[in-house]
Amino acid sequence: MENEDSLEESRELTYRKLDVPIITSEALEPVVTLFLSAITDDQWVLLAADQIDFETFTLLYDMCHEVTNVITTWILDVVEPQIKNWISTATAQDRNMRHHDYYSLTEDNVKASIGNSFDRCFGEVTGIPQERSNESVILLEMIASEVKKRLNESLAGLISSAGQSVLPTDRVY
Numbered sequence: 778m779e780n781e782d783s784l785e786e787s788r789e790l791t792y793r794k795l796d797v798p799i800i801t802s803e804a805l806e807p808v809v810t811l812f813l814s815a816i817t818d819d820q821w822v823l824l825a826a827d828q829i830d831f832e833t834f835t836l837l838y839d840m841c842h843e844v845t846n847v848i849t850t851w852i853l854d855v856v857e858p859q860i861k862n863w864i865s866t867a868t869a870q871d872r873n874m875r876h877h878d879y880y881s882l883t884e885d886n887v888k889a890s891i892g893n894s895f896d897r898c899f900g901e902v903t904g905i906p907q908e909r910s911n912e913s914v915i916l917l918e919m920i921a922s923e924v925k926k927r928l929n930e931s932l933a934g935l936i937s938s939a940g941q942s943v944l945p946t947d948r949v950y
Contacts, residue, residue, distance in 0.1 A: 795882060797890040798855045800848055802898035808847055809902050812840035845920050849927045852890055860935050882928050887921040
């Protein structure tokens, strides 16, 4: 038991911050334009009255799914090389004996990356300036949660293949 305790005490834990890109409204514009342009005038009237039909719901759902894909890919393209660089330069002794690195992205990391790009993008596509609303905050939180989950699953695969650990995804850095 004493050996286990001393092993735990000697283990160095390092929490690594990952740099994430700033997602621009221009990155989201092609997806948003594609889906919003498919909404008919009648469907816009329903939306303005806080009503929605199944076809419009499906279009908006598909748009959110594609926006989530774009953001996930955009961030992963920046974060994955950081992990791969660390893996390629870490020594086996550092990874397996005294030193453990933990990588994880939080929803706050993802929300910071997205910023107000949704609001700007919808304003640019519709021609109507958009301000942050309760609904846009909810949408941001839902998308950030899903992006975080996807990114951390990808990072876990990279890191576990290198013999490292991944913290729970709600860790704040």
